[in-house]
Amino acid sequence: MNKFDYMERYGYEQLIYFHDKTTGLKGVTCIHDTTLGPSLGGTRIWNYESEDDAVLDCLRLARGMTYKNAAAGLNLGGGKTVLIGDASTVKSEAYFRALGRYVQSLNGRYITAEDVNTTTKDMDYIHMETDYVVGLEGKSGNPSPITALGAFHGIRAALKFRFGSDDISRYTYAIQGAGETGRALISYLLEANAKKIYYSEINPKNIQKMEKEFPDCELVDPDNIYSLDVDVFAPCALGAVMNDKTIPILKSKIVAGNANNVLSDEERHGLMLKERGILYAPDFVINAGGVINVYHELHNYNRERVIKDVEKIYDRLLEIFRISEAENVHTQKAALVYAENRMNTIAAIHRNYIRR
Ligand code: NAD
Numbered sequence: 001m002n003k004f005d006y007m008e009r010y011g012y013e014q015l016i017y018f019h020d021k022t023t024g025l026k027g028v029t030c031i032h033d034t035t036l037g038p039s040l041g042g043t044r045i046w047n048y049e050s051e052d053d054a055v056l057d058c059l060r061l062a063r064g065m066t067y068k069n070a071a072a073g074l075n076l077g078g079g080k081t082v083l084i085g086d087a088s089t090v091k092s093e094a095y096f097r098a099l100g101r102y103v104q105s106l107n108g109r110y111i112t113a114e115d116v117n118t119t120t121k122d123m124d125y126i127h128m129e130t131d132y133v134v135g136l137e138g139k140s141g142n143p144s145p146i147t148a149l150g151a152f153h154g155i156r157a158a159l160k161f162r163f164g165s166d167d168i169s170r171y172t173y174a175i176q177g178a179g180e181t182g183r184a185l186i187s188y189l190l191e192a193n194a195k196k197i198y199y200s201e202i203n204p205k206n207i208q209k210m211e212k213e214f215p216d217c218e219l220v221d222p223d224n225i226y227s228l229d230v231d232v233f234a235p236c237a238l239g240a241v242m243n244d245k246t247i248p249i250l251k252s253k254i255v256a257g258n259a260n261n262v263l264s265d266e267e268r269h270g271l272m273l274k275e276r277g278i279l280y281a282p283d284f285v286i287n288a289g290g291v292i293n294v295y296h297e298l299h300n301y302n303r304e305r306v307i308k309d310v311e312k313i314y315d316r317l318l319e320i321f322r323i324s325e326a327e328n329v330h331t332q333k334a335a336l337v338y339a340e341n342r343m344n345t346i347a348a349i350h351r352n353y354i355r356r
Helices: 003-010 051-071 093-105 120-127 144-163 180-191 204-213 266-275 289-299 303-311 313-327 331-349
Strands: 014-019 026-033 043-046 077-084 172-176 196-200 232-235
Touching: 003 051, 014 051, 014 093, 026 051, 026 093, 043 051, 051 077, 051 289, 051 331, 077 093, 093 120, 144 180, 144 232, 144 289, 144 303, 144 313, 172 180, 180 196, 180 204, 266 331, 289 303, 303 313, 313 331
Parallel strands: 043 077, 172 196, 172 232
Antiparallel strands: 014 026, 026 077
């Protein structure tokens, strides 16, 4: 991979390599775009097969954060850090403090947070060396319930657009994955008197939790979840679940949930869903509750304000659905247009000089 070609093609600003001899810390931070504000994105630890795999993952994830943050109405750009190593052995106080020092050296151009294989405890170590970290112990807390709240409002918006009413109690739902975000979403749907909820799950512990907490929900075989005759299919487990095999058998009229990277191929499967008349709520818009939540740590965290901000996912999705219809493009594409419009407009109003 020619990294400069890639960076030029997708408008990246900066790619930083770092290494700490004492702790073996080894990783890269990528800053994709800071038009709207400092870049923000989590730190992921993964045992990548090659350095190129790690860098490509970091570049791709940082760019994803630019769009997610822009579409969420946040004054943030997109960034990401990936650390190369085995998460079960590399972690220590010194390891994360060494990372904190690299983050500090970027002088606020990048703010880090939790991601795959990092926890609030790790963020607390990073915080000993830098203020440019969110997701700290005792602040915004577990992101899953707030992510699910965003998805709940996103589902309401999709119901409104597709069927004309956002009354949750009139419809049926299939939830794929009853983990942290899936169960939280189910609890919001039940609170709003959802007509019927089916779910699939592969972890026996989570099935037990479901049977205890939500006995009225019906467990179905993981392979059968796509073809259920329901109104909404909510992916809350894996990525790439909308693909050549699943879209043709889908009976729901809406796909809207918490999962990331739902479309196996954004262009192809975004279009396939549109052609089948299935309304897809773009993942990076509907599941932005978590990042909205940590963003508020930068401005005197207040739960009520976070909830109000997360509720805006409803109107945002309606606008994206309208763009999709007006421009005759699939909704994932419309969401990218929506995010780019915001970045371009804000960049344009910053052209004139004003003393502050
Ligand atoms: P989780 O691990 O708590 O839950 C996922 C659940 O899916 C697990 O219980 C797992 O057993 C189940 N599962 C895995 N494969 C399955 C299959 N084939 N069929 C049915 N169930 C299956 O994770 P989570 O935090 O709930 O995240 C779920 C999705 O939401 C992920 O894609 C994640 O990236 C995305 N997401 C989460 C957050 C958050 O705040 N946690 C924020 C944004 C996006």
